[in-house]
Amino acid sequence: MNVGIVGGSGFTGMELLRLATLQPAWSVRVVTAQQHAGQAVADRVPSLAAAYPTLRFEALDPGGLDGLDLVFFCLPHGQSQEVVPSLVGRVGLVVDLAADFRLKDPAVYEAWYGGPHRAPELLGRFVYGLPELHRAELAGATLVAAPGCYPTAAALALRPFVDAGVVVPEDCLVDAASGVSGAGSGGGEATQFATVDGTFSAYGLPRHRHTPEIEQESGARVLFVPHLAPMTRGILATCYARLGPERTLDTAGALALLAERYRGEPFVVVDERLPTTKATLGSNAVHLSARVDERTGWLVVLAAIDNLVRGASGQAVQAANVALGAPETTGLSGVGVYP
Ligand SMILES: NC(=O)C1=CN([C@@H]2O[C@H](COP(=O)(O)OP(=O)(O)OC[C@H]3O[C@@H](n4cnc5c(N)ncnc54)[C@H](OP(=O)(O)O)[C@@H]3O)[C@@H](O)[C@H]2O)C=CC1
Numbered sequence: 001m002n003v004g005i006v007g008g009s010g011f012t013g014m015e016l017l018r019l020a021t022l023q024p025a026w027s028v029r030v031v032t033a034q035q036h037a038g039q040a041v042a043d044r045v046p047s048l049a050a051a052y053p054t055l056r057f058e059a060l061d062p063g064g065l066d067g068l069d070l071v072f073f074c075l076p077h078g079q080s081q082e083v084v085p086s087l088v089g090r091v092g093l094v095v096d097l098a099a100d101f102r103l104k105d106p107a108v109y110e111a112w113y114g115g116p117h118r119a120p121e122l123l124g125r126f127v128y129g130l131p132e133l134h135r136a137e138l139a140g141a142t143l144v145a146a147p148g149c150y151p152t153a154a155a156l157a158l159r160p161f162v163d164a165g166v167v168v169p170e171d172c173l174v175d176a177a178s179g180v181s182g183a184g185s186g187g188g189e190a191t192q193f194a195t196v197d198g199t200f201s202a203y204g205l206p207r208h209r210h211t212p213e214i215e216q217e218s219g220a221r222v223l224f225v226p227h228l229a230p231m232t233r234g235i236l237a238t239c240y241a242r243l244g245p246e247r248t249l250d251t252a253g254a255l256a257l258l259a260e261r262y263r264g265e266p267f268v269v270v271d272e273r274l275p276t277t278k279a280t281l282g283s284n285a286v287h288l289s290a291r292v293d294e295r296t297g298w299l300v301v302l303a304a305i306d307n308l309v310r311g312a313s314g315q316a317v318q319a320a321n322v323a324l325g326a327p328e329t330t331g332l333s334g335v336g337v338y339p
């Protein structure tokens, strides 16, 4: 399987290069960069030197992707919609890690991304790459939009309760914190050590662009408040939902509902123990837990992921495995690195 990684010199691209080494049938043929074009992969990412001793980043030339079996796009938002339309039908499978093709409604895209979509005709053809929610649509797909990092955690946490009808979908909040790699390798002053070390801050509220994506995939109307945490990787999403008027759910019931919904899922861990980002480091698993506060009538669901694995590149590989008909777990592990 001949593979291309567009935007391979960024954080998600590097993680895809690492995960590609664990795929028995993949061979990375093209890896592109902008500022880093011409540089050896091993110079930019020394941890990959043994796997890619001679591979170099090259400038993006869409023609150079022609005929590849699988191409991952890891470009900043808004860039892949310029390139992907010319590649439809010329590449076996496109997996886009940016937000360009995640939202189904072009009007919603325009409202949250500040301008009209430049390939709206493709929005309906992309499958949202969250296997636990869209596995059947993903099988055989040729265009996949990999989910955003915060929406992955929030949708997997809230969707089971919305579907079960036990919460008020209009009364949901998502309070989430991300490590700084979530901002990409060009984060600048906002993510440098002196700015983030020893502090914890909120940003982007009340109109972070992940809000409509969380709503699309969770089925809830949410107030979303993201935070930046002084760590490299990880997202912890604390999701709150008001219980329905019957108030039938208790903590044991909430945990049982999650366990039942995700029974047999290779990359979902449902546990009474409260999730931590550290336990997900380097793993493709999402760790979920829940509590019901019977005093106030609110459900709290917590989800932890590694933003670069389950929140980006690992999930993109998982979705590609499903789309290509390979075993879903090929080249992926749900076991983290600890401590
Ligand atoms: N970081 C995360 O946790 C997550 C990121 N995503 C999404 O994945 C995408 C990639 O993110 P991430 O890897 O963090 O971003 P980075 O900023 O780290 O990497 C961006 C990549 O795109 C290249 N690039 C930038 N501009 C252009 C351009 N105009 N033309 C061609 N290549 C260009 C860069 O090359 P160079 O560096 O050589 O200039 C680099 O390889 C983004 O859309 C992001 O939102 C999704 C989920 C989680």
Ligand SMILES: CC(=O)N[C@@H](CCC(=O)OP(=O)(O)O)C(=O)O
Pocket (backbone or CB within 6 Å): 097, 098, 099, 147, 148, 149, 150, 178, 179, 180, 181, 182, 183, 184, 204, 210, 226, 228
């Ligand atoms: C910490 C941080 O800045 N996180 C980014 C989200 C991560 C990301 O890259 O967004 P997508 O998942 O949509 O691609 C942000 O809030 O914009």
